Amino acid sequence: MTTLRIAEIFGPTIQGEGALIGEPTVFVRAGGCDYRCSWCDSMHAVDSAYRHDWAVMTPEDVMAEVRRLSGGKPLTVSISGGNPAIQDFAPVIAIGKEEGYRFACETQGSVSQPWFADLDTLVLSPKPPSSGEKTDWHKFTRCLHQAKGCGQAVMKIVVFDDTDYAWAKAAAERHPELPLYLQPGNPEVDPELPVDLNQATDRLLWLIEKVTGDGWFTPRVLPQLHVLVWGNKRGV
Amino acid sequence: MTTLRIAEIFGPTIQGEGALIGEPTVFVRAGGCDYRCSWCDSMHAVDSAYRHDWAVMTPEDVMAEVRRLSGGKPLTVSISGGNPAIQDFAPVIAIGKEEGYRFACETQGSVSQPWFADLDTLVLSPKPPSSGEKTDWHKFTRCLHQAKGCGQAVMKIVVFDDTDYAWAKAAAERHPELPLYLQPGNPEVDPELPVDLNQATDRLLWLIEKVTGDGWFTPRVLPQLHVLVWGNKRGV
Numbered sequence A, B: 001m002t003t004l005r006i007a008e009i010f011g012p013t014i015q016g017e018g019a020l021i022g023e024p025t026v027f028v029r030a031g032g033c034d035y036r037c038s039w040c041d042s043m044h045a046v047d048s049a050y051r052h053d054w055a056v057m058t059p060e061d062v063m064a065e066v067r068r069l070s071g072g073k074p075l076t077v078s079i080s081g082g083n084p085a086i087q088d089f090a091p092v093i094a095i096g097k098e099e100g101y102r103f104a105c106e107t108q109g110s111v112s113q114p115w116f117a118d119l120d121t122l123v124l125s126p127k128p129p130s131s132g133e134k135t136d137w138h139k140f141t142r143c144l145h146q147a148k149g150c151g152q153a154v155m156k157i158v159v160f161d162d163t164d165y166a167w168a169k170a171a172a173e174r175h176p177e178l179p180l181y182l183q184p185g186n187p188e189v190d191p192e193l194p195v196d197l198n199q200a201t202d203r204l205l206w207l208i209e210k211v212t213g214d215g216w217f218t219p220r221v222l223p224q225l226h227v228l229v230w231g232n233k234r235g236v
């Protein structure tokens, strides 16, 4: 019997970023990640030091919790992490789709899964240089192949600085077929500390001016709404 | 020769709300409106007291300015107002599309135009009770008929209070075929006064909790990003 390591399940709230921004969503955050981004805002779902906080759940357990939170009304379920692609979410998606739930998944694109094809939305978010991680574009492309038949595949890139920005442009040239979403990086990831709203909007402004000043009109530029609204509080 | 009353043309910046949120855009704000919403944030494009500030431009003048602002690179042009549907934007759209520009238009749905069919995106934003205006749903439906053949038609509703919220739900039931975007109302429309960011995020939070608490998972809930980033400053 498949079991899954789950760091948290919460919602419904709205999706705070990217292609589905504003969409009422229940989030299933998988535990475990093959990356260690320097600015990761989800270390509680990455570092095995937090492993004792993760639940071991069957796919039916996961969907039972999603159902409870949404009052049994189908909505979008976002599978995130950590890197959810290191586990097998096929059974969760199969049960949920049967009941009318829609599924989105966000992953960096380092591990591919056959169940990508069952998703409504696959968000591939390769990590820019500031993360300290390196993208294997061969593996990234394999993710895209696995996703054939899914509703939509999009690319989302977090931009902290000029180096990240140049890297994002190169990534876009590599995959012009993917709708692109850029978001300013958030260095304030400590859940114990409040986020400075003015600094957060300044970072968005910087990225907007970068893109428009550059005449690069392809990407959409979006903030992390949940950071603007809730700061770094978890489970909202 | 057609001429147009234009209150302002500005950009490129990003679209701050609704279906195209985050999209690099040049805005063409038409002068004149058949409504007088109590909380209108664009009175400089509505009230004929500001008429002497509006430019009288030919369609080629309008596109020349759009071209200048975008450095000749095609992007999305958003035609707003006022109510742009009381004027003839067909020639502007024809010239722009020829050069690869895409066109969105936002209107309350009180006046229909054949050129709606030429748009990439038609945003119909019927005004809720708090506006003091009343929607003529027959005219609204005529707008939708005129829009047949356009890229996409969506509905956006501003929600200030519980009455508006109930009204938005009824509007959604009337037009389930239209993807729906809700945004919290902004009562702080004086361009001379700063916007209180915490209050703006509180209003978003209120609407998110309303929708999710209600199990109403169809609409997307989005803030006005430009208000969060720039306050009420014009021309950004």
Ligand code: SF4
Residues within 6 Å of the ligand: A033, A034, A035, A036, A037, A039, A040, A041, A042, A043, A046, A081, A082, A083, A108, A127
């Ligand atoms: S890939 Fe995502 S979850 Fe994993 S370390 Fe990087 S930011 Fe954190």
Ligand code: SF4
Residues within 6 Å of the ligand: B033, B034, B035, B036, B037, B039, B040, B041, B042, B043, B046, B081, B082, B083, B108, B127
């Ligand atoms: S329809 Fe729009 S532009 Fe016209 S008065 Fe109302 S809010 Fe202002």
